[in-house]
Amino acid sequence: MPALTDYNLSSLEAQLSGWDIRASHARRLLGAFYRNTGEIDLDSLELGKMLRAKFNGDLKVRQSRILTQSAADDGTIKLLIGFDAGGSVESVYMPAYRADRAAGCISSQIGCAMGCDFCASTKNGVERNLSAGEIVEQFLHLSLLARRDNRRIASLVFMGMGEPMLNLDNVVAAIDRIAHPMMGNLGWKAITVSTVGIVSGIERLAQEKLKVSLALSLHAPDDETRAKIVPTNRKWRVAEIMNAAKEYARVTDTISTIEYCLLAGVNDSDEQAHLLADLMEGFRAHVNLIPYNAIGAGLSGATYEKPSQHRVESFAQILRGRNVITHFRRTRGDDVSAACGQLKQQLIQLGA
Ligand code: SF4
Known part of the structure; x- marks a missing residue:
């Protein structure tokens, strides 16, 4: 129904x-x-x-409900949302510095097939794509939390479980409803779609001309390193991905983000910082350095560690010295496993 x-x-x-x-x-x-x-x-x-x-059998109001809710010390709340059609995903509510605003992070698939070695969401593979309605309902659950907190969701990122470009029809339909003034009423510019670098998806999203921002999960500036931690790099190489992202920013007139999860001894050398700066030339984008959040062994069996503070600062300094706008992503909600890369598939079914 x-x-x-x-x-x-x-x-x-x-x-x-x-x-x-x-x-x-x-x-x-x-x-x-x-x-x-x-x-x-x-x-x-x-x-x-x-x-x-x-409403007695042909149409229903909602198709999801909150199964569990975990609050972190910093105000971040992780929701486990279960769907009538089966399966569940995690979505995250993050109060902003501004007292009236909050950010939301939502999922596009149950699980993820991409296999990034530092990410918990992929450990059980992918179960299914979420429908547009299921994606919209995550936004509504987060909006309700915000309302009760006297805030409003002012920015929304598709950075939860799943690769949005592999469920693009439903992601685009959901964005249409979330951004529509009569519906979710969140402006296009407040929405960011993240991808591990599915070039065909980036090109298609550019054609949609939605003017949502793109976040590219790059995590390494060279093919050899990237292929070890992001398996899709075997299909789409760094140069091809960067060209697609640059073209996206040009066509949509948006500023992109390069997501870069720093892993000690893997992708955090000075040489790699310079290679990343080379890639950023002529690109309207900034770099977001993400501290690694521990998830245990990755799919390859490897375990990772955060680089030292000195290493992180040296990496950032090289980028900034090369005129690359560089931010550090604040770790949010790590005490409830709501931080980047920690969202994982829960084997909880509605009614089970
Ligand atoms: S980082 Fe994103 S694309 Fe990679 S496995 Fe995790 S959820 Fe999937």
Whole structure:
């Protein structure tokens, strides 16, 4: 049975017409649903008998619920969200420095097939793609947390479980609903889609002209190192990925982010910092240095460690000395395993 999040305005209008119900109810229904962050009292809306009856077996309000909620000392909250269709994902709520804002991190797949060696999300492979509605519902759960915290979700990243480019139809449909002024009402520019470097997906997303930002999980500036920690590099090489990302930034007029998880003795040398700076030439992008968050052994059996503070600073200094805008990603929620690379597939099914 479909839920309200499975529809945009035109598809709900078409659905209602197909049921011989006035299409104009669609705007009222979706407007009230999203205005109330997915919490809707059907009895308070004048829906008409026929539409009201559809909620008894043909249409439902929601298709997910929060199974567990873990709060970290820094205010980060990790949600385990279960879906009626089966499976669950983790989404993360992060209060911002500004007292009225928060950031959200959502998943696009249950699990991930990409096999990055420093990431927990891939340890059980991929179970399935999330539907557009399931992606939208993560945003709504996070928005509700924000509302209760007197904040609003001001930025949203697709950096949870999964590779968004391998579920692009549903990701694009979900973004359309999340950004729509009558629905999620989050501007395009507040949304970032992260990819490990699926070139065909980057090219397609550029054609969509959504003006969402791109984050490229590069993690190494040379093919030899990258292939060891990011298996997709065997298919798409660094030069090809960087060209696609640069073209994306040009076509969409957005500023991209290069994500770089520093691993001691693997990708943190001065030489690699210079190689990364070379790659950044002529690219409207900044580098985000991510401290490695421990996940135990990766799929290859290797274990990794954070570089020393001295090494991290030396790496950053080289980049900054070469005029590359460089930030450090603050570690959030690591005490509840909500930090980057720590989200993992939970074998909890709804109703189980
Ligand atoms: S880093 Fe991203 S693409 Fe790589 S395995 Fe983890 S979730 Fe998948």
